[in-house]
Amino acid sequence: MSSRDPDGIRHPGSTRAVPLPRWTTRRWVAAGTAVALVLLIALVLCGSWIFARSTAINNRLVDRSSPALIASVRYESALVDQETGIRGFGMTARPEFLAPYRTGLARQEAAERQLRKLGAGNTQTLRDLTEVRRLADRWRSRIAGPIATSETPALVARERTEEAKVLFDSLRTAMSTQQRHLEDQRVAARADLLDARALRNWTFAAIALVILTLAGSVVVALRRGVTNHLDRLSDDVRTVAAGDFTHPVTGSGPADLRLLASDIEAMRARLAAELLHREAASAELAAQAEELSRSNAELEQFAYVASHDLQEPLRKVASFCQLLERRYSDQLDDRARQYIDFAVDGANRMQGLISDLLAFSRVGRLLADQSTVDLEDVYERTLYALSESIEESGAVITHDPLPAVEGDRTQLGMLFQNLVANAVKFRDPRRSPNIHISARRTDGEWEFAVEDNGIGIAPEFAERVFVVFQRLHTREQYSGNGIGLALCKKIVEYHGGTISLDPDHSPGARLVFTLPKSS
Known part of the structure; x- marks a missing residue:
């Protein structure tokens, strides 16, 4: 709400309106x-x-x-x-x-x-x-x-x-x-x-x-009645625009020009208040960033401890349980052996979970080695790393010609390895896995798709599968910790792309992700 002062100027916070005592530019011109x-x-x-x-x-x-x-x-x-x-x-x-x-x-x-x-x-x-x-x-x-x-x-x-x-x-x-x-x-x-x-x-x-004479009078009248006042107003506005937000904007001349100056002054005052608020917020953000940096350093230290000190006791538990089983195997019954297997399996799964969490947390936090990555080479390394499971499942994997992109070679390798491993793992027992990796060039980026003929993912789980620890099957059905696709999403987004599930693909699943073109 606003009002005008006795000179016809509006002020915020009031509903009272005082008539303008002087003519506006329009009335003068008319x-x-x-x-x-x-x-x-x-x-x-x-x-x-x-x-x-x-x-x-x-x-x-x-x-x-x-x-x-x-x-x-x-x-x-x-x-x-x-x-x-x-x-x-x-x-x-x-x-x-x-x-x-x-x-x-x-x-x-x-x-x-x-x-x-x-x-x-x-x-x-x-x-x-x-x-x-x-x-x-x-x-x-x-x-x-x-x-x-x-x-x-x-x-x-x-x-x-x-x-x-x-x-x-x-x-x-x-x-x-x-x-x-x-x-x-x-x-x-x-x-x-x-x-x-x-x-x-x-x-x-x-x-x-x-x-x-009339033309000259019009020019003089416009200059004295309008342009001179506009020049003064422009000088004030330019001073504020140059960074002096404390400089007041004053109005003179016809009522509408003074009203315009009043509106600009109100805007300047509000911007100045917002700027002070932003400066205070920036200072607070800087303090929070410093605190966050310190916290990240502590997290890095914790990650180091988790990757070494926490896994070492787990390895000892697993190894001593196995040693206990071998040394006293003739004195243990079947139930005791089963308990020992449970303990070893729990320790191994805890070690795998810690390794997966460390890999997930490191994406985007550690300094990545950004370079031109040949995805053909990444693809070959992925097949080599998964050769045992591929051979065991009888999977047939094909691909389009893959380009080179800007990114971190290690993280992109993890991306391809997780996507191909998932396609092999979640295969349909009634048929051999058939996996295809496609690549096509779009406006400003590359679009990739990994599609298979496995058990597929229901459309209602299209978002849930990218959340960490969200599993759609029990461990007895399919092994894993529910981190693979969440890790893939984090890697893709870190590289400036997106990843999603194609709900129309059947049978099987089709995961589509984008990566920026190599400059």
């Missing part, structure tokens, strides 16, 4: 991101407005002002063509001079339609166009129409020469005024476009400056 997004959205909207305004002004200049001025020039050109055609027809009365007049009239109508379309919504343009059209209609009704329809166009032209000049000059003046106004509008639109471009450039420059 708030900063929101402000930055609002600012960026405002800048985008401003830039979009400036861009739209610049586009609108440019479109007005390209799509209205310039085409309107061009249409006005075409309008004037069409009127000049009409005036030229009427004047030529009035001087010569030749009908071909009316062709420019009629063409100019059509061009005038087309130019006027374009001007009205381009000037839609522009009062000044429409007013100028109306005035030009009024003067053009007056000139046409007073001069062009009468001359074009008269049978004596020269006479009408001479009579109205002055009036024609006055009317067309006023029309020219109106056209000039119209074009001047259109030009002024075009110049104003161009000035607006330049102003809009300048404003756009300044605005986008300001946006870029604001973005750079």
